[in-house]
Amino acid sequence: MIAHQLSIFAENKPGKLAAVTSVLAKAKVSIRATTIATTDTFGVINLIVDDPTAAQAALTKAGMMVKLRPVLAILIDDKPGGLDRLTQLLFKEGVNVNNAYGFVLESREKAVFVVDVDQMEKAEKLVEKNGFRTLDTDALSTIEPFHYMKY
Amino acid sequence: MYWEKELETMNREQLATLQLERLQETTRRAxxxxxxxxAFTDAGLHPKxxxxxxxxxxxxxxTKDDLRENWPYGFLAVSKDELIRMHSSSGTTGRATVIFHTKKDVDAWTNLVARSMYMAGLRKSDVFQNMMTYGLFTGGLGFHYGAERVGALTIPAGAGNSKRQIQLMRDFDTTAIHIIPSYALHLYTVFEELGLKPQKDTKVRMAFIGAEPHSEKMRxxxxxxxxxxxFNSYGLSEMNGPGVAFECPEQNGMHIWEDNFIVEIIDPVTLQPVPDGREGELVMTTLLREGMPVLRYRTKDLTRIxxxxxxxxxxxxxxxxxxxxTDDMMILKGVNIFPIQIEKKLMEIPGVGRNFVILLEREGFNDLMHIKVEVEREFFNGELRHLEALRRRIVEELKSDILITPKVDLVEPDSLPKTEGKAVRVIDNREK
Known part of the structure; x- marks a missing residue:
């Protein structure tokens, strides 16, 4: 399944991240995970949120440049070797990762690893065939509170 | 103390007579x-x-547009066989302004540069290191020929490569240099890095600076x-290049060689002459040019007598x-750049949004062009590397076009101040 990440263009200066979170707070959007990639003067804020479409609409209305990007949200074991099993698989199959980050779902049990790859569908089939679960936007938005979930 | 005493100190009446003779001759040739x-037929005018x-x-x-529109040979007053040299103004895009010289033209130009350099104090015994770009730019070859005419040992070092410049200065006891002011300041930091002091470790006693605007403070x-x-100097390729006006040892204003040029200062709006002392646009007429006489050329440079x-x-x-x-031309590191050139190039690149702004800054001793460019909303696909590729492309394309490597930043669409009517897209933050 394919999930969606919000990517927001931002100049690298104080207040930019605060402007984003302020809009999302007002729109009552919950943030699951964030990463920021920057060059010297500009960057991209990546967010996994519970309602990407509403978030995109609110941010666009606030004048920001926002894109919904398809990503794979892959469920992994939150224990030593959990992430390694996945990355070894991607490496073996020659899947190049452009961006990745993770967050814990249930401490010492489950975590989500979000990857942005070139061949999305191929990678999706590959990980699922090898016993990984991928979450879509709906699944991501219902995983709260985390400890209720038992996958 | 004078290169050509009679001409340099000629009384104003005699000078006026000489100018009139030469003007009449020039118009007949033009x-x-x-x-x-x-142009004369259209104006119902005859050289007589x-x-x-x-x-x-x-x-x-x-105007410069006239020169461009009649590119390349529309201003030639002699057969092409008589030409021995061409130069082109720096940094222009598309049709550059091209100036052609006959043997006599190069000779007269060389004499003017020699006269100027001699006036400032260059002598046969000097070792002259020319740190200017050679090539189409007149500053390199112009000074080179002038220094040789004076009889100085001339080192055609060319621009850049600071450590080699310093090595040459030390190895051959350079006494005079020709250098862009911002580069002179930069070169000093290289001296410091090497643990050297120009005053102690070189024999340089004089410098010719020019090719970019600079303040008295900077000098x-x-x-x-x-x-x-x-010593400050002024020149433009349309009037040969260097050797148009030059400082004497008084260092108080630049003598403009009136036996070779007729100088007018006009109000750029009314186009009427302004009295001496009042600022206006410099208008110049060549008086000795054979190959390509240029009459009443509007330099767009503001100055006063x-x-x-x-x-x-x-x-x-x-x-x-x-x-x-009087126009929006920028001069950076000796290169002439018009904002329209940058605009044209930017608008050709997919992903560039509607607006941009050019900031001219001085970082340390270096002049820097910093351009903020709005990204087109549709271009953004969420990936940083996609943006970075756009930024690099803008840098590369501009670099090949304007010969200066700009610093480019991407900014959000509609984030730059809107310009209404005449776009003010250049902000010069360089210390004046």
Whole structure:
């Protein structure tokens, strides 16, 4: 399944991240995970949120440049070797990762690893065939509170 | 102390007589060209109508656009066989302005540069290191020929490569240099890095600076750092290049060689002459050009004639350092750049949004062009590397076009101040 990440263009200066979170707070959007990639003067804020479409609409209305990007949200074991099993698989199959980050779902049990790859569908089939679960936007938005979930 | 005493100190009346003779000769030659032949016919003017110096005002102005539109040979007053050299103004895009010289033209130009350098104090015994770009740019070859004419040992070092410049200065006991002011300041930091002091470790005693606007403060700073005297100069390729106006040892204004040029200062709006002392646009007419005479050329440079006589004894009037431009041309590291060139290039690149702004900054001792470019909303796909690729492409394309490597930042769409009417897209933050 394919999930969606919000990517927001931002100049690298104080207040930019605060402007984003302020809009999302007002729109009552919950943030699951964030990463920021920057060059010297500009960057991209990546967010996994519970309602990407509403978030995109609110941010666009606030004048920001926002894109919904398809990503794979892959469920992994939150224990030593959990992430390694996945990355070894991607490496073996020659899947190049452009961006990745993770967050814990249930401490010492489950975590989500979000990857942005070139061949999305191929990678999706590959990980699922090898016993990984991928979450879509709906699944991501219902995983709260985390400890209720038992996958 | 004078290169050509008689000409340099000629009294104003004699000078006026000489100018009129040469103007009449120049107009007769100029109408041989396609452009002036037509311009005179259109104006109902004949070279015979030029009876006094004031009659020059009957001749229509010539602009850079005229030179461009009649590229490449529309201004030639002689057969192409007579030409021995061409130069082109720096940094222009598309049709550059091209100037052609006959053997006599190069000779007269060389003489003017030699006269200028000799006036500032260059002698046969000097070792002259020319740190300017050679090539189409007139600053390199112009000074090179002039220094050789004076008889100085001339080192054609060219631009850049600071460590080699310093090595050459030390190995061959360079006594005079020709350098862009911002580069002089940069070179000083290289001296420091090497643990050297120009005053102690070199024999340089004088510098010719020019090819980019600089303040008196900047000159003073260069002089203090190096412990030599730095002489300001003015030139433009349309009027040969270097050797148009030059400082004498008084360092108070630049003598503009009136036996070779007729100088007018006009109000850029009314196009009427302004009195000496009042600022206006410099308009120049060549008086000795054979291959490509240029009449009443609007330089777009703003300056004024300094009233009064110069203690050095030369009668040719002095202009103040250039205070600005009547158009939006920028001069950076000796390269002339128009904002329209940047706009044209930017708008060709997919992903570039509607607006941009050019900031001119001085970082340390280096002039820097910093361009903020809005990204097109549709271009953004969420990936940083996609944006970075766009940024790099903008840098590369501009670099190949304007010869300066700009610093480029991408900004959000509609985030730059909107410009209404005449776009003000250049902000010059360089210290004046």
């Amino acid at each position: 109408v041989q060209s396609y452009y002036y032949g037509k 109508d030029i009876r006094t110096l004031d009659d020059i005002r009957r001749i229509p102005f010539t 003073k700073r260069i002089e203090e750092f190096y412990g030599f005297r730095a 300094l009233p009064g006589e110069c203690p050095c004894g030369r009668t040719h009037r002095r202009i103040e350092r250039i205070t600005g431009r």
